[in-house]
Amino acid sequence: MMELRMNHRNVAPEFYQAMASMDQVSGRTLGTVLKELIKIRVSQINGCAFCIDMHAKDLLKQGNQENRLLLLSVWHDAPCFTAEERAxxxxxxxxxxxxxxxxxxxIYDHARMYFEEKQILDIILVVNMISGWNRISIGTGMYPGCFD
Structure with missing residues (x-):
């Protein structure tokens, strides 16, 4: 049985609020679908079940994303991703x-073919934020449904 080690929201609400605020401002220039794809892919790499579950559900709310969600871990070989998304x-x-x-x-030059500097920075910030959330989630023992 999985067990939550601690509820970081209760232990340090000011820290949780600061992270949530930073998360809200990151990725604004990217669009919701791309931002969610980035969050899911980083969470896959980091092995964060809680974040994969949450952001997969958020991606599916965008409609018609099932195939892309299923193939995200092998995006290199999946034709359903645009050139911009691939970059x-x-x-x-x-x-x-x-x-x-x-x-x-x-890699940077290839991304610059599709994204302005602010968008590149937003990609960096989204990766940074979700990596932080992954570490909080994994470190505190969060799992899908642990707050239900």
Whole structure:
């Protein structure tokens, strides 16, 4: 049986509120679908079941996203992603696994073909925020449905 280690919302409500506020302002230039794809992909990489569950449900609310959700972990080989989404996901994966090889210049340049600087920064901020949430979730033992 899974057990929540602590409820971070109750232990440090001011911290939770600050994270939630930062999360709300990140990714505004990206559109809801792309922002959710980024959050899910980073959560897949980090192994965060709580965040995958939450953001998969949020993505499905956008309508007609089932196929893309099912194929997100193998987006490289799935034709349902646009060139723009592919560039964002490629950058996302490098940011999420930054200790492996950083963000090579050609990855950044490829993303710049599709995104303005503010959008690139928003991708970076969304990856940063969801990575933080993943660590809070995993570290405190959160799991899908733990707050129901």
């Amino acid at each position: 964002a996901l490629q950058l996302t994966e490098h940011l999420a696994q930054i200790t492996n090889q950083g963000v090579p210049q050609h």
